[in-house]
Amino acid sequence: MISTISRMLLATTALTLTCQSALAGEAVLTVTHAGEVTTLDMDALQAMDVVEFETSTIWTEGTQTFTGVSLSTFLDDLGVTEGNLKATAINDYAVEIPVSDGVENGPIIAYMRNGELMSVRDKGPLWIVYPYDADPTYQTEVVYSRSIWQLDRIEVIE
């Protein structure tokens, strides 16, 4: 639910006040849901259930380990069960992702690649990654187009 995220956000803000980490307090994701705008920082995302998987991608060389929040967990927290997400990147690349894509063992909002946070130069800070290797149905143009990197905004369209 959004309240969970808000609570995390409060906790994160409190944390930021004490430690001056530039990254910790910086909003990495802006979520718009039912007219309400919420921002999440890296700590808030990392506080959510962690999912990790290995897969190759068509944009990288070799197998990569991605760590992040399952899209399904993220949507559960938002309380979104249907509709679409409009995901937008730093360079304003935007794509609509159906909420139905948020399934168990499905896509994640990755914040780490091979155990390290991702800079913008490395497609970070957030990258929606599907387990392409685990499920061949994810090896399609449509899914590739939804695999948005340098993600910084998500809008829920119901």
Next chain:
Amino acid sequence: MFDRFVTKKGLLGSLVTYMAVVIVSATAIWVLSADAREEVESLAVANADSTQWSLAQSEVEFLAFANAARAVSAGQADPEDARRRFDVMYSRVQTLKAAPAFAEIRERPSVAQSLRNIDSFLEAAVPTIDASDAALMAGLPEMIEAFPPVQKDFRSISLVGVTVFSERSEAQRGAVSGALTDLAVISFALLALLLAVVGVLLMINRASQRQTSEIALTQSRLQAIISTSLDAILVAGTDGRILDFNGAAEGVFGYSREEAIGADMADLIVPDHMRDAHNAGMKRYRQSGEKRVVGSGLLKLEAKRKDGTEPSRVYRRVKLSKDEPYGEEKVTPEVHG
């Protein structure tokens, strides 16, 4: 011409051959259609669209950075804008360098050269971009001067990409249409074969109909001969039951045809004192095939009429008909009255 199909062995052999050909063709169709399905699926899974877009987008990202850099240099934008645009472009170049989808494009010498040029530009730019705002402002004019050749490199990579991707989709379309053509050819062949089989079966059917009518004709001729013969003719099976009894036989023995057919020959015409010998002879013949009376040509044997009296001058020729293999051995006592 089709007689060989009518014989049992020939028909079986042909059937086996046809079944084998049909099975082989069906298997070929199955394999080829799986092949075609795979090709079509690989088109659906193809990663051409987004990679091609990604390629073209790298030039766009460079131009976006170039604009931001010029604006920042002119004091019209926040240095952070230029840094962000630089990072996005940088990320795109890393994708160009790493993505398996671009491997083929990277192999082109002109692309390899362009990528090296772009890389040197980025390497030279990173320290300036990562430096303080003041250092960035100081370094920008020199960087901006290097933009035009870099932009040309981005453009030339995109153009090579267009060529490579169109060649690739051409090859993919070729593979799909090749698979579909194979499928069509083998389907057509199977259809032609099945039509040929239908044709052959029709001819076999016609041949067997012709045979049937020939047999019927022969039978009716035989029937005509038997029924119009002046000699008495009696046809019996191995069990002694009378199968045919002609008009002359009616006159000689006094039984009507209706009475005689189906009755036991022994009861009808064999005199009482010879009955045991007759039955023993028939039994022996049935069991061992040993013939004494049967096939011995013209014999003078006694016979009796319906009223118990004996017809005068009875000669019996007992013959075995030729259709032995079918078990309908016919004993034909011919009575000359």
